[in-house]
Amino acid sequence: MAPAAAGQGGWLCRAACQQLLFGLLVLSLFCDACKKVTFNVPSKLEAETLVGRVNLKECLKTTEFVSSSDPDFRILEDGSVYTTNTISLSSEKKTFTILLKDNQKHEEKKIHVNLQAHQKKTHKTRHARDTVLRRTKRRWAPIPSSMVENSLGPFPMQIQQVQSDTAQNYTIYYSASGPGIDEDPKGLFYIERDTGNIFATGPVDREQYPSFKIICYATTPNGYTPEIPLVHTIRIEDDNDNVPRFTQNPFTFVVPEHCKAGTIVGTVTAEDLDEPYTLHTSLRYRIVSQQPSSPRIFSVHHESGAISTLSPQLDREIVGAHTLLIEVRDMSGQPFGLCSTGTVSICVGDINDNAPYFPRPSYETQVHENTVNVEILRIPCLDKDEVNSPNWYCKFSIIKGNEDRHFDITTDRKTNEGILCVIKGLNYEASKIKVLEIAASNEIPYVVVPYSSPFAPGTCTVRVIVIDDDEGPTFSRPSIPINIDGCTKVGTVVGEYKAVDPETGNSEGICYRIAAGQCNWLAIDENSGQLRTARVLDRDEPAMLPRQCNVTVHAIDRSGKTGTGTVLVTVVPCNRNYPSLPERDFIMCRDRKPILLTAVDPDQSPYSAPFTFSIADRSMDAGWQTTRQDDQSVYLSTRNNIPFGIYKIPMTIGDSTGRQVTNMVTVNYCDCTTPSDCGVERQNGPVITLGVWAILAMILGSLLLLLILITLCGCYGTGAVRKHVTDDLANQNLIISNTEAPGEEVMDPNIIPLQAATVNISDHGVGMGTIGHEVKTGGQSFEVSKGGHQTLESVRGYGQPMEAGRYSYSEWQNFTHSRLGEESIRGHTLIKN
Incomplete structure (x- = not known):
């Protein structure tokens, strides 16, 4: 039998060992139900020590709650009393109460327990030691029992015996409880009180009760329990009494047509209620038959039940479904194994391996010219693929003859027919017959499979005969744009919009009118169709915004039929102004x-x-x-x-x-550095003035000095230039050179430059003016008026600081050299005057 059940834990084993160490406990007495119980125990009890056993059922038939008033003691469901802590007892008795409750019946009972300490005898101690030494020979824990299910007996049939070694010293009574004894199924097993033999009273179904776990007790006549309650397992051995069954019947699978050999179609599964991992549940599968029987296309894996294809010859258009009869057998497929059969239905899934086609190569229909949005023909389309699937639906297209977009074709989803319609009116005069080439394909791509030809879309020809109708004039274009210059005068011809009679092909007898309610920008000649401006088209006028207008023109033939066209008028900017220069x-x-x-x-x-x-x-x-x-x-x-x-x-x-x-x-x-230098006003008349220094120079100076002064004072225009010259200015500006030849800037060593000249220019025109000179005492001034010519200041540079009383020779030369001859002549003229 097996060790103690897991629910009671390892503490039971420890309690058994402690019991052996303490020696043989004194007898415990069973008393009448719900009365006091007295246990004779050693003076010291270790934790998890079995004290004794109380018959709880004698006190309360159904006990749902058991508790102890003393936390040092624990009460099990079978009435066993164990210590929870180490306890030392004195000569006095230790008492506690066991409380029993039945919540359903609202009953409550109490059992009073007395513990009385006693002294161990010597022979008892030796016997305890002997018991410890003989522990390995005890038979209180035999191996699990077994019983073959559906056994034929004879019954009762012994299946095991449990014995306690304490039976050598005491009278031991055996009892058991649990499933099969006092629990469902009750009465299936029992144990002999005196021998410990366990008997079965009848056959057992393993699939219903694979095993039983019963609790065995060994007690003395006075109720003392020298052994820990034993959990013993009775295992029911399997008998192959169950036939394997398929988990569903029939199985249904779908496999695409023309799939490759070895494609998994599906897997069949079966169950066997016998014991797993034995030959009784080792299943094998095989195909018993298939419809149609030829050719053989499917196979089944004998262990896994996977069904696969043997060849790619599945064609839905030839055979749409296959039926297999499959057998499953246990005992690894041995002939003596149990078996059953099941049905597998395999549907062949459709692929687009058939191209659509037309039953006829050509069709013919009629339509009146100028008719729009009408159905003129229905074209049937055939396909061998699965009906009402994307592989079967036809998609039509006009691949030739519809360059002008007069026709459209759609699919009727119910009949799979092509519906040919006219969406733009036909012109009998332009074309009396339209020949269309129509192609059909499927909604999904065509699949090339073995034994099939490359895809070639089905085509057919449709002849559309146009019936002539008497129609009104038509404009060459439904609308024309005209851009009109905003400067155009009223009555100016800006274009022409003419219509023709489709019957005659000319414009004779057609008159033109502008529809009422149009903008009044244009007028049209009734006979010629010439367009003229009817008003001044001022694009800046608010009433003409947004500068565009659509004018509807009617063309009316002799029979009163009317054609309509539109003139898109846009007023564009005009060239009214010339470009100009604001600053001149x-x-x-x-x-x-x-x-x-x-x-x-x-x-x-x-x-x-x-x-x-x-x-x-x-x-x-x-x-x-x-x-x-x-x-x-x-x-x-x-x-x-x-x-x-x-x-x-x-x-x-x-x-x-x-x-x-x-x-x-x-x-x-202008001879200036900045434009502001040319902005001084000129004197209005010729003014000639000679200063004191000039008169004194003419009297005291030589003719040469006079000519020099005249040269310095000469100018053009009517302005005045004043220059201030000091007595020693000439000496200060003499240039002395000891070189063999003069330097670059030394051209005339006798020329004496002037100092600090102030130039005032007033230029009212280009011309020669008079010269004025003024010399003042106590300062030096030299004033020259000459319009448009350089001054000494311009030679030095406008606005630059000058060293007092000094000019470089190059400045002086640039100022005087070009004018020396001219000023000499003007000086002689001045002297004469």
Whole structure:
């Protein structure tokens, strides 16, 4: 028999060992139900020690709750009393109460337990030691029992015996409880009280009760339990009494047609209620028969039950379903094994291995011209694939003859027919017969399988005969666009919109009218179809926004039939303005920096920029040139070293359409550093003044000195230049050279430069003026008026600081050398006057 049940844990084993160490316990007495119970125990009890056993059922038939009033003791369901802690007993008795409850019947009972300590006798101790030494010979834990299910007996049939070694010293009574004894199925087993033999009273079905676990007890007549309750297992051995059965019947699988050999179709499974992992449940499968019987296409794996194909010859169009009869047998398929059969239904799934086709190669139909959105023909389409599947539905297309998009074809999903319709009116005069070529295909791609040919879509020809109808005039185009210049005058012809009679092919007898309610921008000639402006088309007028209008034109033939067309009128900007230069007067200084000319035009694109610029007077090309800066501007610059003066340059500007205008540009080419130097006003009359120093120079100086002073004081125009000269200015500016030849800047050593000249220029025109000189005492001044010429200050540079009383020789030479001869002549003229 097996060791104690797992539910009672290892503490039972420890209790048994402790019981042997303590020796043989004193007898415990069973008393009447629910009365006091007295146990004679050693003076010291270890934890988990069996104290004794109380008959609980004698006190309360059904006990749902058992508890102890003393936490040092634990009460099991069979009435066994164990210690939970180590307990030392004195000469006094230790008492506690066992509480029993039946919650359903609302009953409650109590059992009072007395523990009385006693002294062990010597022979008892020796016997205990002997018992410990003989522990290995005890038979209280035999191996599990077994019993073959469905045994034929004879009954009762002994299946095992349990014995306790304590029977050598005491009278032992054996008892048992659990399933098969006092629990369902009750009475199937019993144990002899005196011998411990276990008997079965009848056959057992293993599939219903594979095993039984009973609890065996060994007690003395007075109720003492020297052994721990034993959990003993009675195992029912399997008998092959169950036939294997398929988990479902029939099995249904689907496999695609023309699949490869070895494709898994599905797996059949069976169950056997006999003991697992034995020959009784070792199942094997085989195909008993298949329909149709030839050719043999399927096989089944004998262990797993997987069904697979043997060849790729499955064709749904030939055989759509196959039926297999399959056997399952236990005992690994041995002939003496139990078996049963099941049915497998295999449906062949369709693939698109058949191309659609037309039953006839050609069809013919009729339709009236100008008829739209009507059905003119139904074309049947055939396909051998599964009906109402994507492999069967036909998809039609017009592959030839529908270049003008007059026709459309759709599919009737119920009949799989092609519905041919006219969606744009046909013209009998243009074409009396239309020949269409129509192709059919499936909704999913065609699959090329063994023994099949490459896909070739089915085609047929449809002849559409157009029936002539008397129809109204038609315009060559349903609508024409016309762009009208906003500057166009009233009554200007802006286009022509004519219609023709489809019957005659000409425009004779057709009159034209503009439909009522149209914008009043255009008028049409009733006979010729010429379009003229009916009002001034000012695109900036709010009433004409958004500058577009659709004019509907009717063409009416002699029979009163009407054709309609549309004129799309757009008013575009007009070229009303010329481009111009807002700024035309400029000053150019001696650095000859180019002048930027920018043109403007109030018109909008395309009548404005980009502009073109050119000099109208070709004789000025030698001195002036233009360089483009952007679409609206150019730079005006000089080509050569032209003389200073005022130049009038005619500049021609053209817009993007070529419309040109000439503007006169005035350039004052001035001897200045900045344009502000040319802005001083001139004197209005010739003014000649001689200062005191000039008169004294003429009296005391020599003619040479006089000529020098006249040279210094000469100028052009009507302005006045004043210069202040000190007595020792000449000596301060003499240049002494000890070289064998003069330096680069020493051209005339007798020229004495002046100091601190102030130049005031007022230029009202280009011309020669008079010269004025003024010399003041206590200061030096020299004033010259000469329009458009250099001054001493311009030689030195405008705005630069000058060293008091000194000029370089090169400055002086640049100022006087070019004018020396001229001033000498003017000086003689002055003296004479």
